[in-house]
Each structure stands twice: as structure tokens, then as C-alpha cells.
Amino acid sequence: MNIYVDFDDCLCETGRSFSVLASELFGINVPYEEMRYFNLQHAFGLTEEQYRLLLVKGHEPDRILAFEETPGASAVMNEWLRAGHNVSVITGRPGSCYDVSRAWLDNHGLQDIPLFTLDKYGRENGMQHGATSLSLYDYYKMKFDYAVEDSPLAFRFFDHLPDLKVLVFDRPWNRLPSLPGSNYLRCCDWKAVRAAALNPYGVEASVLEQP
Numbered sequence: 066m067n068i069y070v071d072f073d074d075c076l077c078e079t080g081r082s083f084s085v086l087a088s089e090l091f092g093i094n095v096p097y098e099e100m101r102y103f104n105l106q107h108a109f110g111l112t113e114e115q116y117r118l119l120l121v122k123g124h125e126p127d128r129i130l131a132f133e134e135t136p137g138a139s140a141v142m143n144e145w146l147r148a149g150h151n152v153s154v155i156t157g158r159p160g161s162c163y164d165v166s167r168a169w170l171d172n173h174g175l176q177d178i179p180l181f182t183l184d185k186y187g188r189e190n191g192m193q194h195g196a197t198s199l200s201l202y203d204y205y206k207m208k209f210d211y212a213v214e215d216s217p218l219a220f221r222f223f224d225h226l227p228d229l230k231v232l233v234f235d236r237p238w239n240r241l242p243s244l245p246g247s248n249y250l251r252c253c254d255w256k257a258v259r260a261a262a263l264n265p266y267g268v269e270a271s272v273l274e275q276p
Contacts, residue, residue, distance in 0.1 A: 066150050066151070066210040066211060066262075067150070067151045067153075067207075067208055067209045067210050067211075068145060068150055068151065068152045068153070068209060068210065068211045068212070068213070068262070069153060069155050069207075069209040069211070069212040069213065069214070070142065070152060070153070070154050070155070070178075070212075070213045071154070071155065071156065071157070071212075071213060071214045071215060071216065071219065071234075072154055072155075072156035072157075072158060072166065072180075073156065073157070073158065073215075074135070074215045074216075074234065074236050075135065075138070075213050075214065075215055075234045076134065076135055076138045076139075076154070076170075076173075076175075077132035077133060077134055077135055077138075077169070078132060078133045078134075078135060079123075079132055080097055080100055080236060080237075080238075081097045081133070082123070082128065082131070082132055082133075083105055083109075083119065083123055084096060084097045084100060086119060086122060086123055086128070087105075087109045087111075087119060090115070090118065090119065090122065091109075091111070091115055093109050093110065093111070095108060095109050095110075097237065098237055099237065100236075100237050100238055101237060101238060101241060102238055103215075103216050103217060103218055103238040103239070104218075105119060105120075108238065124158070124159065124161075124162055126165040129162065129165045129166065129169060130165060130168060130169055130172070132169065134173050135234075135254075135255065136254065136255065137254060137255030137256060137259075138173075138255050139173045139174045139175050140255070141255045141258060141259045142175060142178060143174065143175070143177075144259070145262075146177055146178070152178055153178070153179050153180075153181060153207075154170065154175075154178055154179070154180045154181070155181050155182075155183050155199070155204070156180065156181070156182055156183070157182075157183060157184070157185035157186050157188075157216070157219065158182060159182070159188065160182045160197075160198040162182070163180065163182055163197055163198070166180060166182075167180055180197060181197055181198070181199045182197060182198045182199065183198075183199045183201075183204055183222075184201075185216070185218070185219050185222065186218060204222070205225055208226065209226060209229055210228075210229065210230065211229070211230050211231075211232060211261075211262050212229055212230070212231045212232065213232045213234055213252075213258055214231060214232075214233065214234065215233065215234040215235075215236045215238075215239055216238075216239070217238070217239050217242045220245055220249075227248075228248075229248060230248055230250065230261070230262075231248060231249045231250070232250055232252045232257075232258050232261050232262065233249055233250065233251045233252065234252055234258065235251055235252060235253045235254075
């Protein structure tokens, strides 16, 4: 099977890092569990200037490399690889962050996982950064059986795949919007993601919450 995996807040604890950064930069204290919006400007109540600075500081290489791995992520993904499945990380990070993102994956034992950037949120105005930067045209030619994603703003990128099972990695910012359909399953951790990919409708409710 072909599996799409988002990077931030699926593989690593980006939201927690940005919560700390907002406190450091602006004295704005919004704990991770109270981040109700995927959009960080809205989550922290930032001005445009503060938001731009947060993104610049948050994407500095040393900070990205220090992001903590979401428990179980690399183990499950490598298990999928050993079983013969195709796994791709498709991130909405800027293409300029490719090299440090690649280094993070390599440092966490994910050397064999291909990484692609895709302008999911309209931040780059169609700018391309080489062969690892997907255009929308190239992305829509790709086919997936499963997707692991946390951002409600990215769900629109799955509309062309009616048989896709979307495993929504549970985060505070995706608990308020209702999930788009029965093919969307909320997973509380990588144990639930693993179970859902193997048996998407036969997982115990304590492990997997169906929409």
C-alpha cells in the first residue's frame, strides 16, 4: 500500500515547540492543550508582525532539529517499510526547510523515507525548490491508500482519492471541526495509527475513535 504521512505534529511535536516559542518571544502563554486553531496567528492571537517573526524563528535549523519525535512514529514507519509498503512524508513546510527536515528524518532513523514539500497553505505562491518540491499537478498524480494528517486545512488535498483512509492524528486544533466523512478516523497516537492501517474498522474504541 501507499502511505502519505505529514511531518509536523504527526512525526514531531511542532505545536509544543511553537507554544514555548510564543512565550519566549512575546510573553504569550497558550499551553499546547489550549491551541484551538491550526493557524498559529489565531492560536496565539498574534499581530501580523509577530506572526512573521514566529515563523522565521520557528523554522530556524537548530529549532527544527530539536523538535521531539512523536512517540512511536519512526518505529511504525520503519515497520511499514519492512513489510514492503511505500511511505512518503509530504510536508507543508517551506521548500527552504527541506535540507534540515531531511536531516531530522535521518537523525531519527528514517533515512529510507522519501520527503517532499507541498505548498499546502499558500505560503510560497507556487515557488518550486527542485525535484523534492511538489507542484499541485505532480501531487495529484500520486495515489495513496492511507494518509496520516493532523491539519483540517490539508484535508482538501484528499478529495480526489475517494477510497483513501485518512488517519487524523489527534491534536487540540482538529477536535472542534467535524471530520469530513466516514473514511476519516481519529487516532490518538501511533499505536492507533498502526492498528488502523492494519485493520481500519476493527480497532477497540479505547485505541481508535471513529468520527
